[in-house]
Amino acid sequence: MRHFTNGSTAIVRGALASGCDFFAGYPITPASPILMQLLHELPRAGGVGIQAEDEIAAIGMCIGAAMSGARAMTATSGPGISLYSENIGLAIMGEVPLVIVDVQRLGPATGGATTVGQGDVQFVRWGTSGGYPIIALAPSSIGECYALTRRAFDLAERFRVPVFLLTDKELNTTNNTIDAGECAEPDAAAAHGAPIREPAPAGEPYRYEPAAEVPPMACYGDVPGLRFTGSTHDERAFITKDAETVERLNRHLEAKIEAHRTALELATVDLEPGAETLWISYGVTAGAMREAVRAARAAGRKISALTLQTLWPVPESTLRHALGGARRVVVAELNLGQYRLEVERLARHQEVIGLNRVDGGLIGPDQFLEAA
Amino acid sequence: MSSTTITPLGTFRNETPYPFCPGCGHGPILDRLNEALVRLELDPRRVVLVSDIGCSGLSDQYFATSAFHGLHGRSVTYATGIKLARPELTVVVLMGDGGTGIGGHHLINAARRNIGITVLVFNNFNFGMTGGQHSTTTPLGALTSTTPLGNLERPLDICGTVAANGAAYVCRATSFDGDLADRIAEAIRRPGFALLDVWELCTAYFLPANRWSKKSLEATLGELDFATGVLRDEPVGEYAAAYRERAAGLATGGRDELEALEPRFSARLDRKISVTLGGSAGAKVGSAARLAARAAVLSGLWAAERSDYPVTVKSGYSVSELILAPEPIDHAGAERPDVIGLLSAEGLRKARPLLARMDERGRVFTLPRLGPVETRSAVETLDLGAQVPRTGVALAFVAALFKRLGCFPPEAFAAAASLLPDSYRREGERAVAAGLEAA
Numbered sequence: 138m139r140h141f142t143n144g145s146t147a148i149v150r151g152a153l154a155s156g157c158d159f160f161a162g163y164p165i166t167p168a169s170p171i172l173m174q175l176l177h178e179l180p181r182a183g184g185v186g187i188q189a190e191d192e193i194a195a196i197g198m199c200i201g202a203a204m205s206g207a208r209a210m211t212a213t214s215g216p217g218i219s220l221y222s223e224n225i226g227l228a229i230m231g232e233v234p235l236v237i238v239d240v241q242r243l244g245p246a247t248g249g250a251t252t253v254g255q256g257d258v259q260f261v262r263w264g265t266s267g268g269y270p271i272i273a274l275a276p277s278s279i280g281e282c283y284a285l286t287r288r289a290f291d292l293a294e295r296f297r298v299p300v301f302l303l304t305d306k307e308l309n310t311t312n313n314t315i316d317a318g319e320c321a322e323p324d325a326a327a328a329h330g331a332p333i334r335e336p337a338p339a340g341e342p343y344r345y346e347p348a349a350e351v352p353p354m355a356c357y358g359d360v361p362g363l364r365f366t367g368s369t370h371d372e373r374a375f376i377t378k379d380a381e382t383v384e385r386l387n388r389h390l391e392a393k394i395e396a397h398r399t400a401l402e403l404a405t406v407d408l409e410p411g412a413e414t415l416w417i418s419y420g421v422t423a424g425a426m427r428e429a430v431r432a433a434r435a436a437g438r439k440i441s442a443l444t445l446q447t448l449w450p451v452p453e454s455t456l457r458h459a460l461g462g463a464r465r466v467v468v469a470e471l472n473l474g475q476y477r478l479e480v481e482r483l484a485r486h487q488e489v490i491g492l493n494r495v496d497g498g499l500i501g502p503d504q505f506l507e508a509a
Numbered sequence: 510m511s512s513t514t515i516t517p518l519g520t521f522r523n524e525t526p527y528p529f530c531p532g533c534g535h536g537p538i539l540d541r542l543n544e545a546l547v548r549l550e551l552d553p554r555r556v557v558l559v560s561d562i563g564c565s566g567l568s569d570q571y572f573a574t575s576a577f578h579g580l581h582g583r584s585v586t587y588a589t590g591i592k593l594a595r596p597e598l599t600v601v602v603l604m605g606d607g608g609t610g611i612g613g614h615h616l617i618n619a620a621r622r623n624i625g626i627t628v629l630v631f632n633n634f635n636f637g638m639t640g641g642q643h644s645t646t647t648p649l650g651a652l653t654s655t656t657p658l659g660n661l662e663r664p665l666d667i668c669g670t671v672a673a674n675g676a677a678y679v680c681r682a683t684s685f686d687g688d689l690a691d692r693i694a695e696a697i698r699r700p701g702f703a704l705l706d707v708w709e710l711c712t713a714y715f716l717p718a719n720r721w722s723k724k725s726l727e728a729t730l731g732e733l734d735f736a737t738g739v740l741r742d743e744p745v746g747e748y749a750a751a752y753r754e755r756a757a758g759l760a761t762g763g764r765d766e767l768e769a770l771e772p773r774f775s776a777r778l779d780r781k782i783s784v785t786l787g788g789s790a791g792a793k794v795g796s797a798a799r800l801a802a803r804a805a806v807l808s809g810l811w812a813a814e815r816s817d818y819p820v821t822v823k824s825g826y827s828v829s830e831l832i833l834a835p836e837p838i839d840h841a842g843a844e845r846p847d848v849i850g851l852l853s854a855e856g857l858r859k860a861r862p863l864l865a866r867m868d869e870r871g872r873v874f875t876l877p878r879l880g881p882v883e884t885r886s887a888v889e890t891l892d893l894g895a896q897v898p899r900t901g902v903a904l905a906f907v908a909a910l911f912k913r914l915g916c917f918p919p920e921a922f923a924a925a926a927s928l929l930p931d932s933y934r935r936e937g938e939r940a941v942a943a944g945l946e947a948a
């Protein structure tokens with residue numbers, strides 16, 4: 138059995154299958170279909186979906202709901218992520234599990250509302266003050282939209298951190314054919330990550346040691362005197378400027394993601410022995426890359442390819458492994474070379490070339506074939 | 510969630526003394542809040558104080574309740590999220606006059622929405638924490654660190670604003686009022702959105718800069734013609750409750766299943782092809798493309814459909830690109846179309862660059878009324894006859910086009926038409942039949 142559907146629908150189904158029971162958003166092309174579908178589905182599923190007065194309120198409501206036990210998600214595009222910025226920092230600081238879908242369109246500013254882009258890649262990583270880490274996943278097919286939405290909810294809970302699902306106009310709105318299994322409920326074994334909604338020790342909602350460990354999370358209404366603050370705080374969530382405590386807090390916010398960097402790596406590695414050229418891509422552009430790989434190999438050319446599903450933290454060991462045998466690396470993306478920076482950082486002797494497009498069109502298989 | 514018997518508490522305060530300047534109005538207001546909470550005999554685990562930013566924003570730390578201290582001006586949004594997720598909780602926002610400025614939008618919308626939270630405004634006419642700058646409530650002429658000429662902006666009528674926008678309970682008071690604790694308790698008891706605008710003194714900045722006192726506070730109320738006391742108390746439906754009530758009335762488990770397409774026709778296509786349809790917005794070009802895609806999938810092919818349109822929906826062009834292939838489609842695009850279908854002059858205009866890229870191997874389908882088409886590809890004109898209504902033209906055209914292409918059998922098209930939404934099925938089926946016939 139097959140379905141003819143799109144990324145938005147797959148994300149909505151992935152969210153519902155993950156137990157998402159709270160969604161707040163503000164309409165924006167091309168993310169609105171997620172808002173409309175979830176506002177239709179959630180009241181039927183015992184959850185709450187609301188159109189907020191703006192993006193600041195949307196993410197604020199999600200944070201409040203998440204701290205009250207909801208599995209919360211919001212979805213927007215670049216202009217909305219801009220308005221989320223300060224609250225992304227709040228969610229990092231308060232260790233709030235939250236899934237944020239960024240359906241990228243061509244920027245900057247209003248940009249191209251109905252035009253594809255992949256220009257928010259560095260923005261979601263550095264989109265709030267302080268520079269602390271988040272997690273970002275980028276699906277490259279409708280099936281991955283579903284699977285990575287599920288993964289995003291798991292990771293948000295497990296790491297108590299905002300997890301971005303970075304998609305784009307084409308992935309979300311283009312209808313495509315999928316096998317029925319690609320958007321189905323996974324069996325119990327496929328669900329990963331233990332839920333961490335267990336009561337925290339009374340009066341101590343945070344824990345900074347061991348730095349890499351994520352404290353259990355309690356919710357409003359379940360325990361007495363549960364505190365939350367966006368200010369630098371001690372383990373009891375009281376504001377403090379005590380240098381030693383503040384340092385432990387900040388080191389913890391970094392370590393709880395960084396120490397698990399390798400476990401967070403998701404990528405499709407397709408290396409061909411003897412290939413001197415490695416193509417690297419993510420999101421919608423990786424779809425074209427897969428077609429180009431087939432065409433190149435059919436024509437007798439040796440080619441290696443790497444599709445990154447985890448963009449942040451950078452899947453460094455996978456990248457290093459893939460870079461290993463290559464002499465030439467092509468990083469393809471619908472921006473002017475944002476992720477190429479990360480690849481260049483890891484490349485030693487390889488020549489790193491950008492394959493970029495910012496005119497609103499997709500990079501096609503032919504461009505890959507011409508680039509290398 | 511666990512339920513426990515409620516033991517009335519003597520206080521909701523913890524041991525920590527307030528941090529405010531001597532004479533600051535914040536402390537007395539918090540004492541009245543404590544009295545109100547005690548009087549209401551609330552279970553402290555069911556109370557969340559959501560504090561804004563500023564000196565008043567520090568307040569939650571002096572209570573043994575649950576607390577949320579977020580961003581400047583956004584306290585109402587967090588409170589809304591908490592209330593929506595857990596309607597049984599008592600949610601009280603503690604916000605300075607600064608918060609009513611930067612977060613005024615949220616205040617208005619929370620009032621309109623009538624979300625069941627209580628907002629306590631600590632209104633001291635300036636930003637205490639950041640050094641006595643003017644706020645939305647600074648009286649005309651007042652001196653602050655950012656109004657060296659005397660304040661030229663009219664103060665915001667917070668109560669009037671939320672009352673005019675549907676708040677259930679609105680009260681203006683001063684920190685000196687003997688009945689303030691009663692009013693706070695009353696506000697919390699109301700199920701809808703409640704706001705208390707409590708006027709008070711900032712002894713560090715506003716009071717010395719303006720040689721103010723309790724008397725000047727009262728005089729300003731008079732000058733502005735701002736009434737005090739309960740200004741509105743209406744039994745308005747609360748949002749979180751109304752949402753759940755309406756939701757309970759819906760059929761549950763109603764998640765629409767994804768439409769199942771079981772391949773049952775056989776296709777004739779050995780490579781990926783691209784068919785681009787150019788027409789006008791509102792003429793069902795996309796629907797027709799998706800119908801063809803479903804017919805292809807029912808024939809065991811893989812189909813993708815990508816649309817391009819200006820931001821408006823009912824005017825301008827509408828272009829749909831269909832990709833059909835014998836294997837899964839990773840890239841839903843093509844450098845140049847193999848086939849173009851032209852449905853309107855706007856579509857033709859938009860398709861011109863594509864037409865220019867096509868060669869002798871391409872096929873172009875058009876309607877009689879569009880006149881000659883400049884292209885190197887073979888042009889076929891589809892005469893759909895006069896029977897097809899305007900809204901059915903795209904469907905009929907696409908059915909005819911695909912019948913001529915022959916990549917899947919006409920029965921697949923009819924089967925796909927039977928999957929059209931109820932409201933449009935009969936008309937759609939008729940259009941498809943007409944198109945198949947005209948081909």
Ligand SMILES: Cc1ncc(C[n+]2csc(CCOP(=O)(O)OP(=O)(O)O)c2C)c(N)n1
Binds near residue numbers: 635
């Ligand atoms: C987004 C943002 N802008 C500015 C500030 C700085 N800031 C801290 S407190 C405050 C004003 C608080 O004034 P008010 O709400 O009246 O509280 P008060 O100190 O008078 O109790 C401002 C502007 C901030 N924290 N966040």
Ligand code: SF4
Binds near residue numbers: 529533534712
């Ligand atoms: S600065 Fe003003 S508002 Fe802040 S504590 Fe002192 S008197 Fe109160």
Ligand SMILES: [Mg+2]
Binds near residue numbers: 563634644
């Ligand atoms: Mg103030």
